[in-house]
Amino acid sequence: MPNFIMSYLGSTVTPGEAGNQFWALIYVLIIFAGVSLAVVAMNWFERKALAHFQIRLGPMRVGPHGLLQPIADALKLALKEDIIPAEADQFVFWFAPVIGLLAAFTVYIVIPFGPSQAVSDMNIGVLFMLGVSSLGVLGIVVAGWASNSHYPLIGALRSSAQMVSYEVAMGLAVVSAVLMTSFNDKGTGTLSMIGIVQAQQQQGIWFVFKFFPLGLVAFVNFVIAMIAETNRAPFDMAEAESELTAGYHTEYSGLRWSLFMLAEYAAMIAVSSIAVTLWLGGWLRPFPNLLHAPAWDFIFSLFPGLTFGALAAIAVIGVMRMPAHPYFKVQRIGLAVFAALLGFIALFLLVIAVGARFADATNLPEKLEALLRIFARFSEGIDYVYWFVLKVALFMYLFIWCRATWPRYRFDQLMRVGWKVLLPITLVVLILTAIVGVIVS
Amino acid sequence: MSAPVKDGSKDNANDVSAHAQHHAIPSHLHLETPEKPYLDSNELIINMGPQHPATHGVLRVILKLDGEKVRGTECVIGYLHRGVEKIAENRTYTMFNPYVDRMDYVAAVSNGLGYCEAVEKLLNVEAPPRADYIRVILTELNRIASHQLWLGTHALDIGAMTPLFYTFRDREEILKIFERYCGARLTTHAFRIGGCQYETYAGFEKDVKNFLTFVAPKIDEYEELLTTNRIWLERTKNVGVISAEDCVALGVTGPVLRASGVKWDLRKAQPYAAYSKFDFEIPTGENGDTFDRYLVRMEEMRQSLRIVEQAVNSIPEGPIMAKVPKVIKPPVGEIYHSIEAPKGELGYFIVSDGSTQPYRLRVRPPSLVNLQALDVMVRGLLVADVIAVIGTIDIVLGEVDR
Helix, strand or coil, X not given: CHHHHHCCCCCCCCHHHHCCHHHHHHHHHHHHHHHHHHHHHHHHHHHHHHHHHCCCCCCXXXXXXXXCHHHHHHHHHHHCCCCCCCCCCHHHHHHHHHHHHHHHHHHHHHCCCXXXXXXXXXXXXHHHHHHHHHHHHHHHHHHHHHCCCHHHHHHHHHHHHHHHHHHHHHHHHHHHXXXXXXXXXXXCCCCCHHHHXXXXXXXXCCCCCCXXXXXHHHHHHHHHHHHHHCCCCCCCCCCCHHHHCCHHHCCCCHHHHHHHHHHHHHHHHHHHHHHHHHHCCCCCCXXXXXXXXXXXXXXXXXXXXXXXXXXXXXXXXXXXXXXXXXXXXXXXXXXXXXXXXXXXXXXXXXXXHHHHHCCCCCCCCHHHHHHHHHHHHHHHHHHHHHHHHHHHHHHXXXXXXXXXXXXXXXXXXXXXXXXHHHHHXXXXXXXXXHHHHHHHC | CCCCHHHHHHHHHHHHHHHHHHHCCCHHHCCCCCCCXXXXXXXXXXXXXXXXXXXXXXXXXXXXXXXXEEEEEEEXXXXXXXXXXXXXXXXXXXXXXXXXXXXXXXXXXXXXXXXXXXXXXXXXXXXCHHHHHHHHHHHHHHHHXXXXXXXXXXXXXXXXXXXXXHHHHHHHHHHHHHHHHHCCCCCCCCEECCEECCCCCCCHHHHHHHHHHHHHHHHHHHHHHHCCCHHHXXXXXXXXXXXXXXXXXXXXXXXXXXXXXXXXXHHHHCCCCCHHHCCCCCCCCCCCCHHHHHHHXXXXXXXXXXXXXXXXHCCCCCCCECCCCXXXXXXXXXXXXXXXXXXXXXXXXEEECCCCCEEEEEEECHHHHHHCHHHXXXXXXXXXXXXXXXXXXXXXXXXXXX
């Protein structure tokens, strides 16, 4: 049994490829827990960031700086009465949020957090991703229909209209990324998500900068389409609060409603991950070609630790800035513990990074060398995940930024933009990419 | 009752049906209840409000939709009816003064000004110049506050969340001035019949001048967020168009009328208070669409700043209260007096029977009259535009229902 468990360690392929069911399951659990945690964190971050855009503070009461607010919200939602309208189609009403959730989480199977840090590497990964992620709309449409109520129905109609107009442009933008993978010595491209990142590594350029500005235009189109696909502002017509009260989830409440929220945020993270994989070099660190000396490797491997260190420092500043009044005592202690936790993680990451640096040094005691080898392996994995998550986090910020800045599109305008602007542009970019690619290579 | 029993019963039946008609969906929309429970192809009847996040209170709009296209609308009002006009008949002129603040509660100062001037006209009294200047300053500040609230909620309706918080931040400064002047922030009851009750507090002029320099760049800031915003333009241009003829026919006044190109502002047309002494422009639009109404209101805020600046720089010394009898007993007669409230022409029609209480008091609320234009504006547009148009008309349900 231990052999069976340990057999995968040190492997350079994903557990899915290695045929290792056990580790695939562990990866699934890690991703499920990680994404759920990220959704919770995102919930807090969105409320705080949006609040600061809007010159207010956001949640401040539950935990220091509202850090425990998402937990309180989740608890509240779980305890709320679960209402199914009498006129609703009971089963479909029950099943709709599940569809959305399944679609959002299934995409993560093919998302590579590192060259071997994925559940599986499919040779049709991109197709799988496109297919599954657009299934999420089905959940919304079905939810709106099953509610048997006018506002949800209109929300569902809008959502389907939106999907039809954006899927095409999105698909074409993805195709131009896939096309870029084929400009190598062999002349063959790949649909594998890991393969696409490796192609960027081999070609020495993130696809967003490839054939400037072609890659950039395709990337921007993809980002617009992906915001539309996840029903986020300014394309949030499906739930347009000021028009349709709450759109497709008007009739939902409590835990069932929170499933929709979970699905929405999970889908946001999923599409951002796809954008990062296709255009921003996935797990690759910045400037791998320009700054490729081992010293640079070392400096960049310090980043995860330094990031957590910075977060810990911010938390410490927060502790110091809290009023000395006894009312804040619990919060201060809580934030101090949180800061200590962050600091500990930072220290741990830094030790691993520094240790990994000396793994190749000569004249080391055998046991220390073995330890450092493990450190080196860990450090590599941490780097991959760190750069990936950092890029995804920037996308999350972009989502919030858009929501704070722009009014909402009307759905006919959105369709016009989708068909008359994005589609022609992506088509032209695709054709130009092919032409330029052939000429250059 | 001399009417035959038969007729009486008929009357009764009519009453019931009239009652039912009032509460049910109006018959002229030819609405049918869909029979099939799922996905029928009938026209959709949607009840927007009275509980809806974007109907600015308790407005209920019955929408007849073909897909998302609006085929007809019917406003159902009265959810906030408090019988203000009837209350007036049972209160003395002085006692009724605070009630008018509760009609358009975001522009309470304007309401008070209109009422006080109407009664003054009835009494044949004139407020002293200093009182007139104070009235102009406070009313114009209130106009800015009202427009700021309008802008924030209108932008929120269209989906831009952030301007709401910016406008509320700046509106707060105006409310602070009100609070320091008369102790209240919203329903100020700032004026009395014959002038003002309170002399300006020490530092009033400084506060107002500080506010002027504070808010001018803020108005630019709102414009920066919206005026050139592509989505904002698409959502507001050619949306809710109403022609000048329609406006006049429907009795629409205020910024909605001016955005359609009619240069009509009571502050210029029939100057009241001290308005004839100030130099300001009347902004007008051309297309009569939501975007023009937005621009007109933005420009009105700037013009209000100009008026306040002139007024605060030239405010005369003197009494703030005219000689008004302790017990107000206007002579028998009737009077109509109207002012330019932030939302349009606010008129008071008072019939006096010579007693201490009005025999009849009728308010011409701009919100109610302007709301009639909703149907003209939204026919053929989409549901999302209905929200935008309700926002652009700028209604306050307290004033619509009274």
